[in-house]
Amino acid sequence: MSTPKIGVKPDGKSNFLIAAMPFGVYLPSDNGIHACVSSWRRLEDNAIPSRAKICGAYVNSVLATMEAQANGFDEAIFLNESGHVAEGSACNLFLVRNGALVTPAASENILEGITRASVIELAHQELHMDVIERPVDRTELYIADEVFLTGTAVEIAPVTRVDHRLVGDGTVGPVARRMRAVYAAAVHGRNERYAKWLKPVYQHVLAGLRH
Numbered sequence: 001m002s003t004p005k006i007g008v009k010p011d012g013k014s015n016f017l018i019a020a021m022p023f024g025v026y027l028p029s030d031n032g033i034h035a036c037v038s039s040w041r042r043l044e045d046n047a048i049p050s051r052a053k054i055c056g057a058y059v060n061s062v063l064a065t066m067e068a069q070a071n072g073f074d075e076a077i078f079l080n081e082s083g084h085v086a087e088g089s090a091c092n093l094f095l096v097r098n099g100a101l102v103t104p105a106a107s108e109n110i111l112e113g114i115t116r117a118s119v120i121e122l123a124h125q126e127l128h129m130d131v132i133e134r135p136v137d138r139t140e141l142y143i144a145d146e147v148f149l150t151g152t153a154v155e156i157a158p159v160t161r162v163d164h165r166l167v168g169d170g171t172v173g174p175v176a177r178r179m180r181a182v183y184a185a186a187v188h189g190r191n192e193r194y195a196k197w198l199k200p201v202y203q204h205v206l207a208g209l210r211h
């Protein structure tokens, strides 16, 4: 919504703006990152819907990342008001448990990320793994074989320590490693099966994809 008037009563008009800029590496994670469970809780659906990328809602993420960084961590993991794991500050979260991928369900105050959906499809199609969407307890982060974060910005970011505890053996696990490879192949146009996900924006990129 946009309005020239100051206030909180939208006039029903909206404007649309897209700005494109180089992103760089948002969260260096080749060797895994160290995350903490935030003391801040994820926004509730009845306050500001988490499933939408609403600008004002990002103050929630800023508070969590400021706290995480002040305490020496790379990233924060939100619990929701029920005490279940929700997601990272601007990314979704997956665990590997008993050979399956587990991720907080859409009803857990998460943003239903496009990368999350892509990873679920890649898990089925390329890694031949089951994906279970369900509530996730905090302590599952500590006993999972692997934890990784997903998002347009973080891509696939393995988490090798949570709250100073090693995840698995404390190195990037085999599932995260394979997921990074198949994700990179898909988003860089090296796997025809996922060409439908891509929108070439430069002519020379388009030409390159054709040859």
Ligand SMILES: Cc1ncc(COP(=O)(O)O)c(C=O)c1O
Binding pocket: 053, 061, 087, 088, 089, 090, 091, 092, 110, 111, 112, 113, 114, 115, 116, 150, 151, 152, 153
């Ligand atoms: C709060 C939050 N969760 C998850 C994500 C991941 O979403 P996507 O995969 O669509 O980038 C984002 C991305 O900005 C986000 O802001």
